[in-house]
Amino acid sequence: MIRAENIVKSFDGRRVLDDVSVTFEQGKTNLIIGRSGSGKTVLMKCLVGLMPTDGGEVWYGDTCFSRLDFRQVKAVRQEMGMIFQGGALLDSSTVEENVRLPLDLFTDRSEADKRDRVDFCLERVALTDANRLYPSELSGGMIKRVAIARAIVMNPRFLFCDEPNSGLDPITSGVIDRLIAEITREYDITTVINTHDMNSVLEIGDKVVFLHEGRKWWEGSRHDIMTADNPELGDFVFASPMARRTRQPK
Amino acid sequence: MLKKFFGEIGRYFLLMGKVFSRPEKMRIYRRRVMVEMEAIGLGSIVITAIISVFIGAVVTLQMAINLDEGFIPQSLIGFATRETMILEFSSTVVALILAGKVGSSIASEIGTMRITEQIDALELMGVNSASYLILPKIVAGVFFFPFLCIMSILIGTAGGYMISAVTGVVMPGDFLEGLHLDFNTWSITYTLIKMAVFAFIITSVSSFYGYWARGNSLEVARSSTRAVVASSITVLVFNLILTQWLLI
Ligand SMILES: Nc1ncnc2c1ncn2[C@@H]1O[C@H](COP(=O)(O)OP(=O)(O)O)[C@@H](O)[C@H]1O
Ligand SMILES: [Mg+2]
Numbered sequence: 001m002i003r004a005e006n007i008v009k010s011f012d013g014r015r016v017l018d019d020v021s022v023t024f025e026q027g028k029t030n031l032i033i034g035r036s037g038s039g040k041t042v043l044m045k046c047l048v049g050l051m052p053t054d055g056g057e058v059w060y061g062d063t064c065f066s067r068l069d070f071r072q073v074k075a076v077r078q079e080m081g082m083i084f085q086g087g088a089l090l091d092s093s094t095v096e097e098n099v100r101l102p103l104d105l106f107t108d109r110s111e112a113d114k115r116d117r118v119d120f121c122l123e124r125v126a127l128t129d130a131n132r133l134y135p136s137e138l139s140g141g142m143i144k145r146v147a148i149a150r151a152i153v154m155n156p157r158f159l160f161c162d163e164p165n166s167g168l169d170p171i172t173s174g175v176i177d178r179l180i181a182e183i184t185r186e187y188d189i190t191t192v193i194n195t196h197d198m199n200s201v202l203e204i205g206d207k208v209v210f211l212h213e214g215r216k217w218w219e220g221s222r223h224d225i226m227t228a229d230n231p232e233l234g235d236f237v238f239a240s241p242m243a244r245r246t247r248q249p250k
Numbered sequence: 251m252l253k254k255f256f257g258e259i260g261r262y263f264l265l266m267g268k269v270f271s272r273p274e275k276m277r278i279y280r281r282r283v284m285v286e287m288e289a290i291g292l293g294s295i296v297i298t299a300i301i302s303v304f305i306g307a308v309v310t311l312q313m314a315i316n317l318d319e320g321f322i323p324q325s326l327i328g329f330a331t332r333e334t335m336i337l338e339f340s341s342t343v344v345a346l347i348l349a350g351k352v353g354s355s356i357a358s359e360i361g362t363m364r365i366t367e368q369i370d371a372l373e374l375m376g377v378n379s380a381s382y383l384i385l386p387k388i389v390a391g392v393f394f395f396p397f398l399c400i401m402s403i404l405i406g407t408a409g410g411y412m413i414s415a416v417t418g419v420v421m422p423g424d425f426l427e428g429l430h431l432d433f434n435t436w437s438i439t440y441t442l443i444k445m446a447v448f449a450f451i452i453t454s455v456s457s458f459y460g461y462w463a464r465g466n467s468l469e470v471a472r473s474s475t476r477a478v479v480a481s482s483i484t485v486l487v488f489n490l491i492l493t494q495w496l497l498i
Pocket of ligand 2: 040041042162163
């Protein structure tokens, strides 16, 4: 479980996150949704400590993450995996090297052991025969798969995904979404996903948090989001013509 | 303006503190240093050789034209060429060229990693990204640049010899005699020390500008330009300081 309490963050005096408190549950896919610029990425980076907050605390289970020194932060980091918006694979390393980097740096496993683990993770994301390729030779969907494999290679307890299906076609998006949801249940991970894609919300939104202009505007699950009585949320949910067609008159 | 300048310097030293904190795993670092040696060092051999042979030849011609008087022994031309290469050209000028070549490539490489969140990804794994990315570049530069410097001295004087053999502005025999004249090994030591310092400046300053790049590809281009300008100026300032300190 991850708990954020009263997170505040400003850039040059402009409030980007305003007193956000939210809990993310274990074994579930927790979605943060909202328009571009609503603060999703900033919130996620505050959660994982890539950005310092101006106020508030982040708790991982019973540990207050915001109060740890850098050595302790490093220990918690090894239990985290993150999938960045563009994949963020190291350009100068092959797929295999990308996935095995954390194993090389933080474990003393044998070569054969590491190779097995890398192959297992790549197989888990259905990506075989790509070990020797470089990121520039991969399609968008493959990059996301490698990023997922790299994120799970250390058996994380916490998984963060920033727009995991941005730039993907609807079918590949669905595949990636379901893959993340499966992994979440399989290993009982606390997963947090940023997205603005309503298809993801309806498919894997165990818990959904709607951010609007840096505030938590609404909270619920995929089952009640279509009927929620919240004008800003409604604008977001029914923004596409396809969604508008399904809207039931009140 | 002044405040911004000192702020930059402060941030540079903070970053260096992070770079020189204990590395994660020695074995990984050694491998990364090898890769950087290839990129930074081997990749600079050809350009260094080309400019050295031309400058060596031109310096010899200039000397021959300007020392064209009966009283001065022709061997002085070889001597002057050698001294020019050793004292200034093969360290300072080569360092300035490398600041352009190596500096811009380091800054844009690290800058691109910053804006595509590759640095964030490393940090999130628990890697000290500054040390992981920057330390191998500094080590590779400090080890390899002095070799480039020696190579430049040898190729430069060879260029001088060739031009004297081809044009006959000076007898090749006189030129060779000049090369042996009054040879001072301290000047070699001095130039190698300078080159190692310049290597540190170029690799670390360029890494600094790349590491703090923000925004988009335009910003990366800008920080790469800034890296070249800043490291060139720093090289020139330290050239003055080191010359004052080591030779006088
Ligand atoms: N490093 C930064 N410096 C200044 N402003 C930033 C920075 N990162 C994000 N912002 C601002 O914070 C706001 C929220 O951004 P972000 O969290 O990226 O939105 P999104 O919900 O699309 O992920 C935006 O207005 C953006 O301009
Ligand atoms: Mg975002």
